[in-house]
Amino acid sequence: MRTGSVIGNRPLLAILAMLFALQVFALLRAPAAWLPAAITIGIDRPGAVTLSAGQLGAVGATGTRLVFSRSADGGWWLRTSGPARPLLRRDGIDERLGTVDASTLRTFTIGGRTFDVRPDTTGMLAFADGASRWRFDGATVFRDGTPQPPCPGASWPAQAVALWNRATPAVVAIARPLVFGGNLHCGNRIGIDGVDGGAAQVARHGGQLLLSAGAAASGTHLSARFSSHSSMEIPAPASLQDDARRLDGVQALTLGRTRYDLALVRGVLTLAPAGRVALNAFPETVLPPGVAWQWRQRSLWLGDAAAWLLAGAAALAVFAAARLGRAMAPRRGNILGPLADARRRRAASSWTGRPLRGAAAALVLAAGCTALLLQRGGEPPAAACSxxxxxxxxxxxxxxxxxxxxxxxxxxxLIAAGLLCQLNLGLAGPDTGWLRYHGKTAALLAIGSGAIALWRAFPPAVSQRRIEWLLAGAAGGALLLLAAQVLWGDETGVFDMQPVEAAKLVLTLLTAHCLALRMGWHADHRERPGHGARWLRLVAPALLFLALLGCALVQVDDYSPLILLLLWAGAMALAWALAARRWLAAGLLGCVALAGIAGVTALRSGDPAQLPASFYGDRFQVWLEPARHPHTGQQVLQGAAAIASGGWLGADGMLGLASLGHAGGDVMALPAVQDDFAPAFLLHRHGLLAALLLWCAQALLVAGLVRAAVSHGRAGAGAPGFRQAWLLRLQAFALCGGAAFVAGHLLLSWGTNLAILPVMGQPMSFLSAGGSHLLFFLLPLLGVHAGSSQE
Incomplete structure (x- = not known):
């Protein structure tokens, strides 16, 4: 065994210490920021007070105003105007202003057309407008008993979803809202003359069909009349745009991305903000009479005592394990010679060091779970604790x-650099929510690292059959999660996670297993009967999984997952061709890669006016000429301006050191600056020189994975037994596939930010705040890499 890692990785340890010291420096330099601890509203009855989103400290509700009023009987009412609709929680049930339960309606009017609601015992919404009878089950619209045809120009994924919804029971149907407005009756749309598409919609939420005003409802009359058995305390008929709700019994209110706990005591309404709250440089703001703020200062150091206790215990355990490893490591100039070194090696790798390493790993895992639970509960640990x-x-x-x-x-x-960038981003943000990216990354990093460290300290016995069963179970679980995302999730995932990230890892391992078995066949396998069917059995799981994964990814309005899959498939095919010495196939794959590069270069010099008018055509037009699209192209232009202002040494001229911990300025308005455009923030804050250093580390990561794959492939070719050869080849192909996915993420992310490729929504590995990408793909891949290197 080689020297202990704590001794042999001193340069790495020094660089990591420097990056964490910069984070401490950023926390120390962060200016004081203030936010409301409570907002009190006192109204003499009858009366009313109007508050803007800024006067409530709300985030993500610009242009929205809330009107709090008291009626003659002393009851409190809430009315709203603007794009954001508050969400009230009363007796465990959520009520959104401008949204009503469709089952309680007798009629509803959109524009100049009135619809009469008919009784229906099947859970559908049945209504008529005098000319047609409609039914909607949450997924499909039926006109006079027949499903409506697809809208002209509908994409084939949308048509496939519509066919699936017609052929399957409602329990497994993919939810799609019913939209009102436009000129055509098609798909899930009911056309209304003079009303823009999206003025109102009906969608299924929590088992109920809810009617709500849409984003295009401005200037459109929307009203509803309730049936006699309705329990809604709303005048009838009620306007959905000017909705009013009674506040008696309401425990919480959510406006935009800010949540408020409500308390009504002696005629005074108190709102306690939580979650994302706007920050102020000074404890002062302009408020109407009767409204007051109770200020509190943002704390970056004090937080939950349990989180600090577990984080401190984990740090002490890791330090103790490191000291033990240093004490057990071989020493230069030891007078006892190789015998003493051998004893130290045995002690370090035996049960003398394993319990302490296992305890440290368990504490890190527990601390990460606690931090994640606290953050999910709305009270994240302090930035210093993270x-x-x-x-x-x-x-x-x-x-x-x-x-x-x-x-x-x-x-x-790369992880340390990403944490520094996310902390810098969090301190530069205008509200408390920006720090959650750093805290979530730290919590997920602790969970993944602790689990992998436990596995390395107490590695389980592995066999081919056990690995095959594990791969089969993982593939089934990933497929179920992908199906759940298609049925109940959206582009952001399902159950607050992205199943695609876990599916990529399982797909790589499953394919690596099939290729490792294939490489173990005899050279004369073609001459033996039955090997063709065996080949199909081996490759069928990977092909099936790839097909299902591709179908799930196509649901996203972006082609970056398909590009990733193509890069991964090409890399795996090239690895197999090289390992099997199929030089012709390897040459053809190389020619395909060169042709792809030439194709991108040719597209860059193309004429955007000749591209078709479609979703993907618009993406390419934005890439070629951003000024043609003032909305989507503005994102590209903002990113380019931020990168250009950074120069070589950052916007402050000191590689971002002078701006650590300070406000971010205009770059914070860049869309998805924490995810897809995180490299633009890095280039703006720290400059091109820091980006070059980051590129070197990224190239070293990909090269290290490829080098380990080549080493295991060569060892597998000369292994004496089938099991050893299969395991080494499995590790080789898995590392190769993981390196392909990582390289694809880096390529797409840099290409998007530097306008080398069209805009594609892919986070940059380690730098962006992609929690699922880190926990379900990157950390397990590093665990495979570390375990294979250890063996």
């Missing part, structure tokens, strides 16, 4: 007695 937790999570990788591989070392550097 910083300590992240340091412990990275430190657990360095306490193993084996030297850390080059690829894993580069990954740790």
């Amino acid at each position: 910083l300590l937790l992240a340091a412990s999570a990275l430190g657990i990788w360095l306490v193993h007695p084996a030297r850390l591989a080059a690829g894993a070392g580069a990954a740790l550097l």
Whole structure:
């Protein structure tokens, strides 16, 4: 065994310490910021007071005003105007202003057309307008008993979803809203003369069909009349745009991305903000009479005591395990010679060091779970606590007695750099929510790192059959999660996670297993009967999984997942061709890659006016000439302006050191600056020189994974037994596929930010705030890399 990792990785440890010291420096330099701890509203009855979103400290509700009023009987009422619709929680049930339960309606009017609601016992919404009879089950619209045809120009995924909804029971149908407006009756749209499409919609939420005003409802008359059995305390007929709700019994109110706990005591309404709350540089603001703020200062150091206790215990355990590894490591100039070194190696890798490493890993895992639960509960740990937790999570990788591989070392550097960038972004944000990206990344990093460290400390016995069963179970679970996203989720995922990230890892492992088995056949397999069917059995799971994954990814209005799959498939095919010495196939794949590069270059010099008018055509037009599209192209122009203002040394001229912890300015208005356009923020704040250093670390990571794959492939070719050869080849192909996905993410992200490729929504590995990408793909891939290097 080689020297202990704590000794052998001193340069890596020094760079990591410098990056974490910069995070501490940013916390120390962060200016004071203030936010409301409580907002009190006192109204003499009868009376009313109007508050804007800014006067409530709300985030994501610009242009919205809330009118709080008291009636003659002393009851409190809430009315709203603007694009954002408040959400009230009363007796465990959510009520959104401008939204009503369709089952309680007798009639509803949109524009100049009135619809009469008919009784229906099947859970559908049945209504008529005098000319046609309609039924809607939450997925499909039926006109006079017949499903409506697709709208002209509908994409084939939308048509496939419509066919699926018609052929399957409602329980597995893919939810699609019913939209009112426009000129055509088609798909899930009911046309109304003189009303823009999207003026109102009916969608299924929580088992109910809800009628709500849409984004295009401005200037359109929307009203509803309720049936006699309705329990809604709303005058009838009621306007959906000028909706009013009684506040008696309401426990919480959500406006935009800010949640308020409500309390009504002695005629005074108190709102306690939580979640994302706007920050003020000074504890002062302009408020109407009768409204007051109770100020509190943002705390970056104090937080939940349990989170600090677990993070501190994890840090101490990691430090103790590191000291033990250093004490057990071989020493230069030891007078006892190789015998003493051998004893130290055995002690470091035996049960002498394993319990302490296991305890440290368990504490890191527990601290990460606690931090994540606190953040989900609305009370995230302090930024300093998340910083300590992240340091412990990275430190657990360095306490193993084996030297850390080059690829894993580069990954740790990238994680530390990403944490620094996310903390800088959080401190630069105008509200408290920007720090949640740093806290969530630290929590997920601790969960993944702790679990992998436990596995490395106490590795389970593996066999081919057990691995095959694990792969089959993982494939089934990933498929179920993908189906859940298609049925109940959206582009952001389902159950607050992205199943696609786990599916990519499982797909890589499953394909690597099939290729490893295929490489183990005899050279004369073509001459033996039955091998063709065996080949189909081996490759069928990977092909099926790839097909289902592709269908799920096509549901997203973006082609970047397809590009990723093509890059991954090409890399795996090239790896198999090289391992099998199929030089012709390898040459053809190389020619295809060169043709793809030439095609992108040719598109860059194309004429945007000749592209077809479609979703993907618009994407390419924005890429070629952003000024043609003032909305979508503005994102590209903003990113380019931010990058250009950064120059070589950052916007402050000191590689971002002078601006650490300070406000971000105009760059914070860049859409998806924490995800897809995180490289633009890095280039703006820290400059092109810092980006070059980041590129070197990313290239080292990909090269380290490929080098490890080549090493295992060569070892597998010379292994004496089938099991050893199969396991080594499995690791080789898995590392190769993982490197392809990582390289694809980096290529698409840099290409999007630097306008090398059309805009594609893919986060940059380690730098962007992609929690699912880190937990379900990157960390398990590093665990495979570290475990294979250890073996």
